[in-house]
Amino acid sequence: MRTERLPTLEDVARMAGVSRATVSRVINGIRNVDPQLHEVVWDAVGRTGYVPNRLARSLVTRRTGTVALVVSDSETHDDDPFMGRFFADPYFGRVVGGLMSVLRGKGVQLALQIVGTDDQRKRLVGDLRNGQADGAIVLSLPPIDPLPRMLTEGGVPAVLIGRPAEPVPIDYVDLANDTGATLAADHLLARGCQRIAMISGPADVPASSDRIAGFRRSMARRGHGWVPTEPGNFTRDSGETAMRALLTANPELDGVFAANDLMALGALAALREAGRSVPADVAVVGFDDSSAAVAASPALTTIRHPLEDMAAEAARLLLARIEDPAMRVSSVIYEPALITRASA
Amino acid sequence: MRTERLPTLEDVARMAGVSRATVSRVINGIRNVDPQLHEVVWDAVGRTGYVPNRLARSLVTRRTGTVALVVSDSETHDDDPFMGRFFADPYFGRVVGGLMSVLRGKGVQLALQIVGTDDQRKRLVGDLRNGQADGAIVLSLPPIDPLPRMLTEGGVPAVLIGRPAEPVPIDYVDLANDTGATLAADHLLARGCQRIAMISGPADVPASSDRIAGFRRSMARRGHGWVPTEPGNFTRDSGETAMRALLTANPELDGVFAANDLMALGALAALREAGRSVPADVAVVGFDDSSAAVAASPALTTIRHPLEDMAAEAARLLLARIEDPAMRVSSVIYEPALITRASA
DNA sequence: TAACACTCGGAAAGCGCTCTCCCATCCCCG
């Protein structure tokens, strides 16, 4: 039962007939200890069922073997359904999966932290500075977010997934979003589309604005100076609405690039509803290559986003920075790839 | 920078000209403290930028304000892609979202733990007993899993999501899987299907076997003593394969119940490939009402699984048990609902 | 006015661990 005291180092030491220090040394394999004692100690550990108390250990070593996964959200109320959507989106899971693939092997665990208000951000940074976790992986959602700067200023090892909106000397991994958009534009153009529109994400988040910029630039270079664009918010429904608006304004449209797969799915629905066949009448390209892309019908041509790999790299980067806080700040940019399926 | 020492209680006490004890009392709002001192102390806290050290606090209070989310997997190698699939599946994210909706408000954080081997399980229980976390929410994947029993025997507050395979006196929340399957059977029958097959999950996991049992029972009661069944493993591809096999063996089939949406998606693909139209030739019912269900075309008729609510309830249950370890063991079973869309 | 009950601050004992000193051996070499 929970009530009875668990064996401590002291107990093991007493049973083994040595001092606490010696047991500690044996358990941590630090310094040479007489092989005989070594054996005696391990034996006592086994007999008592001793398990080192991580908390106590962390308190003195200043290492917790834990990394925080911080989701920095712009303030909304606690019961805002947004967070629910965020977690249900494969994005979150893919990040966790990528992180764990690296952390698990190192015996590092992940603590999930969600911060919405600046007050929470402050408390979080305080906790991290106090050694609550050895470092943080940050998923920064709001367009402008003070957190990255707060972390660097607090001297907390941290790695962002997705570049910071304002320049902050902090490690990050990101996708070459503009290149991805370029790939989409080129593909649409190459298959002969003449009137191409875009369903973008919110203009103020970096990943989104890069996709817009990349797409426009690439289109302009190929003689399409004007691209009808309708913003969505990365949800399926917003994609559907945007597609309808686009269709109304540009009935002769024959190609669409949606800034993520979910919106592309919505676009597919709107096109079906409007009686346009995909890809014959209108070609559609998504972004992310999420599991929804294969599930869609027609299956989505999309831009692959190696999120798991990126998250894994972020984890490695963080571990390295924890090891050597003086390490040069670095960023790793991944290249996206076009995945051709049925929709374009 | 990280190197300079952070202010401690001691520092605040010195600045406020009182003892550590008093500062501690003020901060924790325990016992009455002279309003004057109260003010002085808070002022000192503000001036020093003091943040209590959670680790140190937990060490003495034996409370961490952390709950572990344990994913108990059957052993596979670390680089097994399975875990990746698991995280990418909306299932994981929905659980996290549901848990956080409750925990966040209480200021409790979630620590992710993955255990694959019995050795890891043992270490986990040891850590939990040592107060690494106040309790655990358990996602038990393997058909037989010693973890639930280990937890109860270790006196660790824990709540399972999904009933334990073998009877263990432990709290859990679950879905009435059999009822869900019944709903599917009734719907298929009601729309006039005559030759109905099932794509099941692995027979040895409870959620899956309950769906099989419920479906068969319901069908038998309506005069269908024999239901062609093909097992899958909850992935899209396995659903596709199973559907093909089913079609080969029973070409005249006109209804299918897949034990989850992902497999239903695969079934849809196989049916399309075989030139059967859905739902005209073959009606398809899925299970889970995941986001994939709406994205599919035709949109999937499916069984709604209130996973977020279940996870939220699990969190509440765990919090209650942590508060009162002597609380009677209880389980909460959620009722599924039929969601009618286009596929059946 | 004496006796008693409260109220509230401080001293100090831990929580379970690590790690720096320090000291006792032991060995090797001059």
Added chain:
DNA sequence: CGGGGATGGGAGAGCGCTTTCCGAGTGTTA
């Protein structure tokens, strides 16, 4: 045979906090 350097174990000082115990001061009642 003596001295210097390894080698390896123990004592004890913390890590930053909570909390018990104590005692001083104040108020209250007979």
